[in-house]
Amino acid sequence: xxxxxxxxxxxxxxxxxxxxxxxxxxxxxxxxxxxxxxxxxxxxxxxxxxxxxxxxxxxxxxxxxxxxxxxxxxxxxxxxxxxxxxxxxxxxxxxxxxxxxxxxxxxxxxxxxxxxxxxxxxxxxxxxxxxxxxxxxxxxxxxxxxxxxxxxxxxxxxxxxxxxxxxxxxxxxxxxxxxxxxxxxxxxxxxxxxxxxxxxxxxxxxxxxxxxxxxxxxxxxxxxxxxxxxxxxxxxxxxxxxxxxxxxxxxxxxxxxxxxxxxxxxxxxxxxxxxxxxxxxxxxxxxxxxxxxxxxxxxxxxxxxxxxxxxx
Amino acid sequence: xxxxxxxxxxxxxxxxxxxxxxxxxxxxxxxxxxxxxxxxxxxxxxxxxxxxxxxxxxxxxxxxxxxxxxxxxxxxxxxxxxxxxxxxxxxxxxxxxxxxxxxxxxxxxxxxxxxxxxxxxxxxxxxxxxxxxxxxxxxxxxxxxxxxxxxxxxxxxxxxxxxxxxxxxxxxxxxxxxxxxxxxxxxxxxxxxxxxxxxxxxxxxxxxxxxxxxxxxxxxxxxxxxxxxxxxxxxxxxxxxxxxxxxxxxxxxxxxxxxxxxxxxxxxxxxxxxxxxxxxxxxxxxxxxxxxxxxxxxxxxxxxxxxxxxxxxxxxxxxxxxxxxxxxxxxxxxxxxxxxxxxxxxxxxxxxxxxxxxxxxxxxxxxxxxxxxxxxxxxxxxxxxxxxxxxxxxxxxxxxxxxxxxxxxxxxxxxxxxxxxxxxxxxxxxxxxxxxxxxxxxxxxxxxxxxxxxxxxxxx
Numbered sequence: 085x086x087x088x089x090x091x092x093x094x095x096x097x098x099x100x101x102x103x104x105x106x107x108x109x110x111x112x113x114x115x116x117x118x119x120x121x122x123x124x125x126x127x128x129x130x131x132x133x134x135x136x137x138x139x140x141x142x143x144x145x146x147x148x149x150x151x152x153x154x155x156x157x158x159x160x161x162x163x164x165x166x167x168x169x170x171x172x173x174x175x176x177x178x179x180x181x182x183x184x185x186x187x188x189x190x191x192x193x194x195x196x197x198x199x200x201x202x203x204x205x206x207x208x209x210x211x212x213x214x215x216x217x218x219x220x221x222x223x224x225x226x227x228x229x230x231x232x233x234x235x236x237x238x239x240x241x242x243x244x245x246x247x248x249x250x251x252x253x254x255x256x257x258x259x260x261x262x263x264x265x266x267x268x269x270x271x272x273x274x275x276x277x278x279x280x281x282x283x284x285x286x287x288x289x290x291x292x293x294x295x296x297x298x299x300x301x302x303x304x305x306x307x308x309x310x311x312x313x314x315x316x317x318x319x320x321x322x323x324x325x326x327x328x329x330x331x332x333x334x335x336x337x338x339x340x341x342x343x344x345x346x347x348x349x350x351x352x353x354x355x356x357x358x359x360x361x362x363x364x365x366x367x368x369x370x371x372x373x374x375x376x377x378x379x380x381x382x383x384x385x386x387x388x389x390x391x392x393x394x395x396x
Numbered sequence: 397x398x399x400x401x402x403x404x405x406x407x408x409x410x411x412x413x414x415x416x417x418x419x420x421x422x423x424x425x426x427x428x429x430x431x432x433x434x435x436x437x438x439x440x441x442x443x444x445x446x447x448x449x450x451x452x453x454x455x456x457x458x459x460x461x462x463x464x465x466x467x468x469x470x471x472x473x474x475x476x477x478x479x480x481x482x483x484x485x486x487x488x489x490x491x492x493x494x495x496x497x498x499x500x501x502x503x504x505x506x507x508x509x510x511x512x513x514x515x516x517x518x519x520x521x522x523x524x525x526x527x528x529x530x531x532x533x534x535x536x537x538x539x540x541x542x543x544x545x546x547x548x549x550x551x552x553x554x555x556x557x558x559x560x561x562x563x564x565x566x567x568x569x570x571x572x573x574x575x576x577x578x579x580x581x582x583x584x585x586x587x588x589x590x591x592x593x594x595x596x597x598x599x600x601x602x603x604x605x606x607x608x609x610x611x612x613x614x615x616x617x618x619x620x621x622x623x624x625x626x627x628x629x630x631x632x633x634x635x636x637x638x639x640x641x642x643x644x645x646x647x648x649x650x651x652x653x654x655x656x657x658x659x660x661x662x663x664x665x666x667x668x669x670x671x672x673x674x675x676x677x678x679x680x681x682x683x684x685x686x687x688x689x690x691x692x693x694x695x696x697x698x699x700x701x702x703x704x705x706x707x708x709x710x711x712x713x714x715x716x717x718x719x720x721x722x723x724x725x726x727x728x729x730x731x732x733x734x735x736x737x738x739x740x741x742x743x744x745x746x747x748x749x750x751x752x753x754x755x756x757x758x759x760x761x762x763x764x765x766x767x768x769x770x771x772x773x774x775x776x777x778x779x780x781x782x783x784x785x786x787x788x789x790x791x792x793x794x795x796x797x798x799x800x801x802x803x804x805x806x807x808x809x810x811x812x813x814x815x816x817x818x819x820x821x822x823x824x825x826x827x828x829x830x831x832x833x834x835x836x837x838x839x840x841x842x843x844x845x846x847x848x849x850x851x852x853x854x855x856x
Binding site: 130136139164167175176187 | 513
C-alpha cells in the first residue's frame with residue numbers, strides 16, 4: 085500500500101487564544117486531487133500552511149510525503165504551492181519571476197522549462213510583461229506555473245480559481261488533471277463548489293477548525309438529505325401530476341422559477357428520483373433536463389457548516 | 397515539464413544557499429524603478445552639482461571646504477560628503493534597507509519566499525547583504541561622481557586642509573577617498589537601523605522613515621552642547637569626524653572612536669533586527685510587527701549600547717566637558733593662520749617665509765574674557781601675532797570665531813585690512829578672496845598634546 089501524501093492526526097494549531105485547527109485528522113492518497121472547503125475562518129489556509137511547512141502543529145502529528153513535519157520550513161522536499169495568493173514580484177516580468185525562482189533553486193533558467201510551464205498555464209503571450217499589470221487570474225496562473233517549475237509531488241493551492249476567466253479556468257483544470265494523472269497529489273481549497281466537484285475525487289469540509297466531513301464526493305451526496313432538482317420535460321403539467329403521485333417525491337414551489345415556466349422543482353432523495361424518471365418515461369414524457377438546484381457538495385457544505393450555528 | 401511520479405525517493409528539503417538568496421534579493425532590488433533611479437542619480441547628479449557650483453562666484457562658504465570649491469577639484473566632493481552625512485545617506489539607507497523587509501509585507505510575498513528559501517537566517521543574511529550592496533553602490537556613486545565633477549570642472553589642484561596646510565593633489569586624493577570610506581561606518585549603522593525598522597514595523601511607513609528619523613535626532617543632538625563622551629558615543633559623529641583627516645597631524649582619535657561606535661551600532665541593530673525577524677510568526681496573517689515589540693527588542697538594546705559607549709569613552713578619556721578649551725582654540729587658529737599666511741604670500745608673489753620663521757601665536761578669549769574660557773559659541777576673539785625675518789615689529793591680526801559644538805569653526809578676519817581683510821588675490825585659476833580673510837578650522841575635542849604643531853602655537 086502506498087504511503088499517503090498527507091496524513092494528519094489530531095493536528096491542532098492556535099494563534100494566541102484563537103484555535104485555528106482543532107484536532108484535525110486528514111488522509112490524502114497519492115495522485116489524488118483533494119478539495120478543502122469550509123466557511124471563512126474555518127482553518128483552511130492554516131492547514132495548507134502546515135502542509136507547506138510554514139508552521140508546525142501545536143499538537144498532533146503531521147506527515148507530508150511520508151516525512152513527519154517537525155519544525156517550520158523543514159517540510160519534505162517535493163512540496164510546492166501557495167497560500168493567500170501567489171508570491172510574485174510586480175517589477176519583474178512573468179518570465180523573470182520564474183527565472184529568478186529557478187536560479188534560487190540552483191537551476192539553469194534556460195533549461196528549467198520556463199517556456200513550457202508558461203505555455204501550460206496559457207501565459208506565453210504575456211511572458212515578457214511585468215507582473216504589475218497582471219489581473220488576479222493571470223497572477224493565479226503564474227503562481228501555478230511557479231509551483232510547477234519545482235516539479236512537485238504534492239501541490240498545495242489556496243483558492244487557485246480566484247479571478248479566473250473561463251479560459252483560465254480551463255487551463256488550470258487541465259494542468260491539475262494532468263498532474264494528478266501523472267501521480268502528483270494536489271490539495272486545494274476553494275469557495276467554488278463547482279470547481280471542487282469538477283476536479284476533486286475527495287473532499288474535506290472544515291468548520292471552526294474541525295473536520296466535519298472527509299471522504300469521496302459520492303459518499304457525501306448519499307449521506308445528505310433529500311435535494312431539490314430542476315426538472316424540464318416535454319409536458320410540464322403532466323410531469324407535475326406524475327411527480328405528485330410518485331412516492332418519496334415532493335413538488336416544490338420555487339420562487340425563483342416564474343409561473344408557467346416549463347421547469348418544475350422536485351425534492352427527493354436519489355432513489356425517489358430514479359423512480360420518478362421511470363414513471364415519466366412510462367407516461368411518455370420526455371425528460372430534457374434533470375439537475376440539482378444546489379449541488380450536492382454545496383448542499384452538504386451548507387448543512388454541515390451551518391449545523392454548529394443552529395446548535396448554539 | 398513532468399511531475400515526479402508516485403514513489404519517487406523521499407528527500408528532506410534543503411535550504412537555498414545564501415549566495416543564491418543574495419542574488420535573488422539583488423535581482424528584486426535592482427528591478428525596482430526607484431532603486432534604478434537612485435543609482436543613476438547618485439552616479440550623475442553629484443558631478444553636475446559640483447561642476448555647476450564650482451563655476452559660480454558665490455560659493456557655499458558655510459559648508460566645510462565650500463570656500464575652496466573653485467580652487468581645487470577635491471573640495472567639491474568634501475562639500476558633498478558633508479551634505480551626504482546630514483541628508484543623502486540617511487535618506488538612501490531608508491529607501492533601500494528600510495524597505496527591504498517591508499516590501500515583502502507590502503507585496504504579500506513572505507510565505508512564497510519562506511517556502512522557496514526555507515531558512516530564516518539565510519533570508520535575513522541575503523536581504524541584508526543585498527541592501528548593503530546597493531547602498532555601497534550608491535555611496536560609491538556619490539563619491540566618484542563628486543570627485544569626477546570637481547576634477548573636470550576645476551582641476552587636480554592642491555587642497556588647503558583645515559589647518560591651512562596645502563595638501564598635494566595626491567595627498568588630497570588619498571584623504572578624500574579615506575573620508576568617504578570612513579563614513580561607510582555610520583552608513584552601515586543607519587542601514588542596520590533601517591533593517592530593524594523594516595522588520596519591526598512591517599508595511600507601516602514608520603519602518604521606512606526610521607533611519608531618517610534617527611539620523612535627524614542624532615544630528616540635532618550633535619548641535620547641542622553635549623559632553624564630548626556623549627557626542628563621540630553617537631554613531632552620527634563619524635559623519636563629522638572625517639574632517640580630522642584634513643589636519644596635520646590627523647585627528648584620528650575621535651575618528652576611530654566614532655567608527656568603532658558606528659560599527660557597534662550596526663552590529664547591535666542588525667542583531668536586534670534578526671531576533672525580531674526570527675520571532676515573527678509568518679503563519680499568522682495578523683502578525684506583522686508591533687510597536688511594543690520594536691521598542692523592547694530594538695530601541696532598548698540601542699539605548700543600552702549608547703549608555704555603555706558613553707561610559708567607556710568617559711572612562712577611557714577625560715572628556716566630560718565640551719572639549720573646546722582656550723589652549724586648543726589658540727593652537728588651532730595660530731597653526732591655520734601660519735599655513736595660510738604662506739599661501740597668501742605665494743599668491744601675492746612675496747618672498748616665501750616658513751611657518752618656523754613666522755612663529756605665529758594666538759591669544760583667544762571667549763565672551764570678552766569674562767566668561768568661562770571654554771565651549772562653543774560665536775563670541776570667541778583671537779589676536780594672532782607673528783614675526784617676519786629681518787623685521788623687528790611683531791605682526792598682529794584679529795579674528796572673530798564662530799565655534800560649533802562639534803569643534804569646527806569659521807575664523808572671520810577683523811583687521812588689519814591689509815592682512816585679513818577682503819581683497820582679491822590672483823591664483824592660477826583666476827581671482828580668489830584673500831585666504832586669510834575667512835577660513836575654516838577644526839578643534840580636536842579629545843585632549844591633545846601640542847606636539848606636531850611646528851612653530852605655531854598658543855601664547856606663552
